[in-house]
Amino acid sequence: MSEVFLSLGSNTSRYRHMTIALDTLSQHFGPLMLSRVYESESVGFQGTLFLNMAVGFSTDIPLADLAAQLRDIELSNGRLPNAPKFSPRTLDIDILSYGELTGCHSGIELPRDEVLYNAFVLLPLTEIAPDHCHPIDGRSYRDLWAAYSSDQKLWRVPFQWQGSNISEG
Template identity: 75%
Template sequence: MADVFLSLGSNTARYRHLTIALDSLTELFGPLKLSRVYESESVGFRGSLFLNMAVGFSTDMPLSELAVQMRAIELNNGRQLDALKFSPRTLDIDILSYGELCGYHAGIELPREEILYNAFVLLPLSELAPNHRHPLDGRSYQELWRAYASDQKLWPVSFLWQGRDLSAT
């Protein structure tokens, strides 16, 4: 079994798409570990505010199949494969880490470089798995967040899912 951490984001019909993603992930993997949901400004382009969060679970699904499943969830939610890298997203699901794998596996960079550079990835991940260590850096996600220096702004928002208030997670 591999511990998997994902980053979820949306700035188009944000609440609906995150809800569908969480429902789909629960159907595939059972109970999920969830961070709070954060709202943040777009990074790299001018666009509406994003909702972001981190999700964790354990699975024996091979990484290549996990990638296929995540892409299917995105596509089923209107994700455009030909969209610019920095553009609005109905749903963005990024595999941040898969066990202790490092390097490129199944066409995926692990751990995902964004962990170290984007507040909307690192803060939810540090909240979800504070003592989990970055496979390359060696510091815990909580230590990485404490050392993080950037002007990226994000703030927790209310988000109800399956009767649970994720702002209180």
């Protein structure tokens, strides 16, 4: 079994798409580790605010098959397959890490470089895996967050899923 960490984001019908993503991930992969939900400004383009969170789970599904499943979830939620990289998203699911894999596997660069550069990725990941170490940098996500220095702004927002309050504003 490999421990997998994902980043989820949406800036189009945000609450609906994030809820559908969590429902679908839970159905496919069982119990999920969930960060709180954060709101942040768009990065790389002018757009509406994003909701972001991190999700973790264990799986024995090969990386390429997992990536295909996640892409299917995105597409079934209205993500346009050929949309520009920096554009609004109904649902964005990125694999941050897959076990201890590093380098390019099945066309996926691991760990995802955004972990080190974007607050909306690193802070939620720190919440669910504070003592896990970045497979290349070697520091724990807690230590990476403590050393993080960027002016990216994000703030917690209320979010309920399956009758539980997983995030408060």
